[in-house]
Amino acid sequence: MSTTHDVINPATEEVVTTLDLVGVEETDAAIAKAVEVGPAWRAVSPADRGMLLRRFADVVEEHTEELARLEVTNAGHTIGNARWEAGNVVNVLRYYSAAPERLFGRQIPVAGGLDVTFKEPLGVVSVIVPWNFPMPIAGWGFAPALAAGNTVVLKPAELTPLTAIRLGELALQAGLPEGVFTILPGKGSVVGERFVTHPDVRKVCFTGSTAVGQGIMRKAADQLKRVTLELGGKSANIVFADADVEKAAASAPMSFLDNAGQDCCARTRILVQRKVYDAFMERFEAAIRAVRVGDPGDESTEMGPMVSSGQRDTVRSFVEDAEATGHAAPDIAFRGAAPSGKGWWYPPTVLMAHGTGDRAWREEIFGPVVSVMPFDDEADAIAKANDTAYGLSGSIWTRDVGRAIRVSRAVEAGNLSVNSHSSVRYSTPFGGFKASGIGRELGPDALDAFTETKNVFFDTQA
Numbered sequence: 001m002s003t004t005h006d007v008i009n010p011a012t013e014e015v016v017t018t019l020d021l022v023g024v025e026e027t028d029a030a031i032a033k034a035v036e037v038g039p040a041w042r043a044v045s046p047a048d049r050g051m052l053l054r055r056f057a058d059v060v061e062e063h064t065e066e067l068a069r070l071e072v073t074n075a076g077h078t079i080g081n082a083r084w085e086a087g088n089v090v091n092v093l094r095y096y097s098a099a100p101e102r103l104f105g106r107q108i109p110v111a112g113g114l115d116v117t118f119k120e121p122l123g124v125v126s127v128i129v130p131w132n133f134p135m136p137i138a139g140w141g142f143a144p145a146l147a148a149g150n151t152v153v154l155k156p157a158e159l160t161p162l163t164a165i166r167l168g169e170l171a172l173q174a175g176l177p178e179g180v181f182t183i184l185p186g187k188g189s190v191v192g193e194r195f196v197t198h199p200d201v202r203k204v205c206f207t208g209s210t211a212v213g214q215g216i217m218r219k220a221a222d223q224l225k226r227v228t229l230e231l232g233g234k235s236a237n238i239v240f241a242d243a244d245v246e247k248a249a250a251s252a253p254m255s256f257l258d259n260a261g262q263d264c265c266a267r268t269r270i271l272v273q274r275k276v277y278d279a280f281m282e283r284f285e286a287a288i289r290a291v292r293v294g295d296p297g298d299e300s301t302e303m304g305p306m307v308s309s310g311q312r313d314t315v316r317s318f319v320e321d322a323e324a325t326g327h328a329a330p331d332i333a334f335r336g337a338a339p340s341g342k343g344w345w346y347p348p349t350v351l352m353a354h355g356t357g358d359r360a361w362r363e364e365i366f367g368p369v370v371s372v373m374p375f376d377d378e379a380d381a382i383a384k385a386n387d388t389a390y391g392l393s394g395s396i397w398t399r400d401v402g403r404a405i406r407v408s409r410a411v412e413a414g415n416l417s418v419n420s421h422s423s424v425r426y427s428t429p430f431g432g433f434k435a436s437g438i439g440r441e442l443g444p445d446a447l448d449a450f451t452e453t454k455n456v457f458f459d460t461q462a
């Protein structure tokens with residue numbers, strides 16, 4: 001049975017294209033092919049595998065503008081972001097293209113022989129990608145997986161499959177053998193589920209919601225299948241009175257509005273030391289009102305639309321529809337502007353938290369909404385920052401070096417930045433504490449997540 005999916009431009013609500021969705025049979029065939037070509041792929045010499053990945057990077061780079069425009073149309077990303085995202089795929093491929101020749105094991109001193117470890121590929125690795133960053137999140141999975149000698153099947157989100165499909169074509173154009181890297185656009189409940197239940201898939205690399213991630217981990221247990229999970233976040237942005245408050249306030253908007261807030265690293269809980277609360281809010285309001293929301297294809301736009309009407313409904317359920325869904329109405333401090341008419345627009349929205357029990361304070365909204373709360377001292381800031389199920393990201397603003405070190409060690413999150421909001425660099429590890437996930441992507445150690453360590457002892461007494 002074949003089903004189709006209309007890909008819709010979130011800024012115009014126009015149908016971009018209609019795709020045939022892949023079913024279980026085609027998924028099984030792609031996995032069988034990935035198994036079949038696996039031995040030949042892992043037998044490619046390290047230098048040649050590295051060279052193929054560099055060629056893949058070059059071809060992606062040549063198509064940066066095409067890929068970026070595709071993402072503007074499919075996901076409503078601003079053109080500036082979309083170019084960065086395509087460039088991130090290039091960078092990640094180049095970074096891991098050095099890995100095949102550096103997949104070192106160890107030689108460990110033992111009595112009576114030689115002991116050596118090897119990093120062996122897992123076999124078929126599956127990557128399940130969400131709609132919020134279709135290109136980067138795909139690359140963080142497939143690049144290290146391929147570099148380590150695995151074959152890869154990848155499922156993009158149903159809402160945003162176009163750039164992944166194109167990357168699959170570019171891989172073939174770059175000379176990757178057929179079947180080594182296969183894109184399977186289809187439903188999570190069909191293709192994604194099959195990755196988890198198919199015995200020949202040795203690993204699931206998943207990014208998305210915590211609930212789906214938990215379900216995958218539960219089912220993966222049946223086959224002791226390896227998982228990496230990158231899940232949600234509710235990250236804190238902590239502004240101390242001794243910080244450059246002006247800079248903290250000026251940079252706070254894009255720390256939660258980037259990608260229209262559809263970012264697992266969004267700093268959606270702002271904690272401001274009481275002494276500077278009013279000064280911060282005054283400057284923050286001016287900065288929010290200045291954010292340019294509009295046509296994502298326009299070079300000067302800072303924020304585009306939400307990805308879907310469903311996602312916008314979810315965001316509304318936290319704000320204007322809160323009472324209709326049985327929750328207290330939040331206190332709106334101020335809002336920015338957004339276009340009206342066609343397109344899934346939502347204005348930048350700042351809420352004043354009543355307390356840490358507020359639904360908007362606790363739950364991941366995944367839209368351009370932030371809550372602000374004052375705190376008294378360092379201990380209070382740390383306690384409030386850690387009062388969450390999540391632990392993905394966060395920022396600390398202070399000029400006191402000792403405090404920066406103490407607080408960054410005390411906040412339970414995988415990726416923190418001091419006096420900045422940066423989260424992701426391809427050369428450093430990325431991932432979450434607590435309900436934000438399991439495992440780390442990117443950086444020098446990501447290959448461990450795509451290999452098994454094999455220890456071999458050679459008897460030298462014979």
Ligand code: NAP
Nearest residue numbers: 129130156157158187188192193208209212231232264366
């Ligand atoms: P989701 O359901 O977790 O989707 C993420 C990916 O998993 C998609 O490719 C999805 O496919 C697939 N999937 C869904 N059900 C599956 C299953 N049972 N087995 C295997 N794969 C499955 O996330 P969503 O519905 O798009 O978004 C819901 C919320 O999740 C958001 O509001 C946000 O809070 C959070 N989220 C977080 C991140 C993040 O970066 N951490 C990313 C996206 C969403 P289909 O899309 O084709 O169903």
Ligand code: MG
Nearest residue numbers: 188208209212
């Ligand atoms: Mg879903």
